[in-house]
Amino acid sequence: MDKLRAMSLFIRLAERGSFTEVAEELGLSKSMVSKEISRLETKIGARLIHRSTRSLQLTTIGEGYLRHCHEILERIDDAESFVQGAQDLPRGKLKINAPMALGISHLSQVFADFMREYPEIELDIHLDDAPVDLIENGFDLGFRAASRPFDSGYVGKPLMEFSYKVCASEDYLKEHGPITTVEELSEHNCFIYSYFRGQDIWPLGEGVKVGGNLRVNSTPFMLDVVKGGLGIGFIPDFIAGNAIRQGQVLELLNNVERPRLTLYAMYPARRLTPPKIKLCINFLERWFEENWAG
Numbered sequence: 298m299d300k301l302r303a304m305s306l307f308i309r310l311a312e313r314g315s316f317t318e319v320a321e322e323l324g325l326s327k328s329m330v331s332k333e334i335s336r337l338e339t340k341i342g343a344r345l346i347h348r349s350t351r352s353l354q355l356t357t358i359g360e361g362y363l364r365h366c367h368e369i370l371e372r373i374d375d376a377e378s379f380v381q382g383a384q385d386l387p388r389g390k391l392k393i394n395a396p397m398a399l400g401i402s403h404l405s406q407v408f409a410d411f412m413r414e415y416p417e418i419e420l421d422i423h424l425d426d427a428p429v430d431l432i433e434n435g436f437d438l439g440f441r442a443a444s445r446p447f448d449s450g451y452v453g454k455p456l457m458e459f460s461y462k463v464c465a466s467e468d469y470l471k472e473h474g475p476i477t478t479v480e481e482l483s484e485h486n487c488f489i490y491s492y493f494r495g496q497d498i499w500p501l502g503e504g505v506k507v508g509g510n511l512r513v514n515s516t517p518f519m520l521d522v523v524k525g526g527l528g529i530g531f532i533p534d535f536i537a538g539n540a541i542r543q544g545q546v547l548e549l550l551n552n553v554e555r556p557r558l559t560l561y562a563m564y565p566a567r568r569l570t571p572p573k574i575k576l577c578i579n580f581l582e583r584w585f586e587e588n589w590a591g
Contacts, residue, residue, distance in 0.1 A: 300337070300340065301369075301370070301373070302333075303333055303334070303336065303337040303340075304337070304366040304369065304370060305366075305370060306319065306323075306330065306333055306334065306337075307334060307337060307345065307362075307363070307366060308363065308366050308367065308370070308435075309322070309323075309435075310330070310334060310346070310353070311355060311359075311363050312433050312434060312435070314352065314353060315353070316330050316331055316353070334346065341362070343356075343358045343362075344356050344358070344359070345358065345359035345362055346359055374571060388417035388418060388573070389417075389418060389419065389571075389573050390418075390419045390420075390421055391418055391419070391420055391421065391437050391438060391573055391574070391577060392421040392423070392435060392436050392437050392438075393420065393421065393422045393423065393436065393437065393438045393439065393440075394423050394425065394429050394431060394434070394436045394438070394439040394440070395422065395423070395424055395425075395439065395440040396424070396425075396426050396440060396442075397424045397425060397426045397515060398426065398515065398516045398517055398533065398535075398536050399440060399535070399560070400422070400424040401424075401517060402517075402535055402536055403535065404422075404440075407581065407584050407585075408420055408422065410580075410584065411577065411580050411584075414580065415573075415576060415580075418573055418576075418577075423436075426491075426492050426514050426515070427492065427514075428492070431451070431563065431564075431565060432450070432565050437564060437571070437573075437574055438562060438563070438564050438574060438577060438578075439562075439563045439564070440456075440560060440561070440562060440563070441453070441560075441561050441563055442459070442558045442559065442560050442561070443558060443559060443561065450565065450566060451563045451564065451565060451566060452563065452564055452565075452566050452570075453561035453562070453563045454561060454562045454563075454578050454581070454582060455559045455560070455561055456559075456560045456561065456562055456581055456582065456585040456589075457535075457559070457560045457585045457589045458557050458558065458559050458560075459533055459534050459535050459557070459558055459560065460533075460534055460555055460556070460557045460558065461531050461532060461533055461534065461555055461556075462531075462532055462533075462534050462537045462538075462541065462548050462551075463482075463499075463501070463529065463530075463531055463548065463549040463550050463551075464520070464523050464529065464530045464531075464532055464537050464540070464541070464546040464547070464548060464549070465523060465528075465529045465530075465546060465547055465549055466523060466524055466525070466526040466545070466546050466547070467526075467547060468526035469523075469526045469527070469528065469529070470547065472526070473485060473486075476529075476549050476550065477550075478550075479501045479502050479505045479550060479553055480505060482499065482501075482505050482507050482529065483505055483506055483507055483508075485507075485509075485528070485529055486509040486510060486511075486527070486528035486529065487499070487507035487508060487509045487528060487529045487530075487531070488509050488511040488512070488513065488519050488522065488523070488528050488529065488530050488531075489507070489508070489509065489511070489512040489513075490512075490513065490514070490516060490519060490531070490532075491512055491513060491514040492514055493531070499531050500555055500556050501550060501553045501554070501555050502553050502554055507529075507531075509528050509529075510528070511527075511528060516530075516532050516533060516536045517536060519532060520532055520536055520537055520540060520546070523546055524540065524545050524546055529549070562577075562578055562581050562582075564578070
């Protein structure tokens with residue numbers, strides 16, 4: 298048996314928690330995946346997984362073996378990265394996770410430019426606004442917004458700063474009246490972004506509780522509904538900026554204090570950072586410095 302392939306399969310199974318999902322992802326049959334894991338267990342002489350009809354769970358030995366598998370495959374990646382770096386030939390796959398809104402508004406152009414400069418690097422980009430563990434899901438690189446740096450398990454490179462805009466259409470304000478104070482927002486139809494940490498508390502001044510008839514996990518979608526005159530949105534300026542400049546929506550309460558966030562490019566901390574990740578990070582820093590006005 299190919300033990301390294303079996304280790305990689307075991308890692309995927311531990312991450313997904315399902316033989317069916319792993320089989321579908323790799324284009325294999327469920328029975329083939331199960332047999333491969335069984336052969337691995339026979340080879341090492343220990344059970345790695347408790348199987349049941351509804352779920353699977355790692356054994357105590359399986360949990361320890363998983364950590365060693367991660368370390369072994371990471372060392373192999375490091376060895377390949379050393380060869381690539383020595384030959385000055387950036388190539389291979391980069392698996393990237395990014396927020397949907399950012400992917401639509403900026404990253405398509407960023408990575409189109411990157412692909413022109415580094416055609417030998419294959420990009421595997423996943424756009425998803427839901428929180429995702431980069432290490433558990435095998436991502437080389439991710440984009441996260443925060444008001445402070447991340448924990449030591451990751452390296453975070455700041456790319457740009459942004460804030461949020463309170464947006465409404467002229468038609469909405471004509472129908473419902475002007476808004477001059479933060480407190481007045483609680484009396485209006487304010488839309489909620491599903492993944493916003495504060496949920497229905499907007500961090501304006503000391504904070505204001507809002508509510509409305511729309512909860513959505515997409516800020517571009519929210520902006521379109523705001524344009525339609527149906528309510529008020531609290532939307533990142535990299536999404537709402539063009540609509541404000543073009544007069545499609547109006548910015549409210551722009552003199553009220555609110556947090557500024559930093560967009561970080563993040564990657565797992567490791568002994569040897571692969572050249573393809575270094576190249577990508579350097580490219581991103583340069584691109585945002587030249588193209589993002591803040």
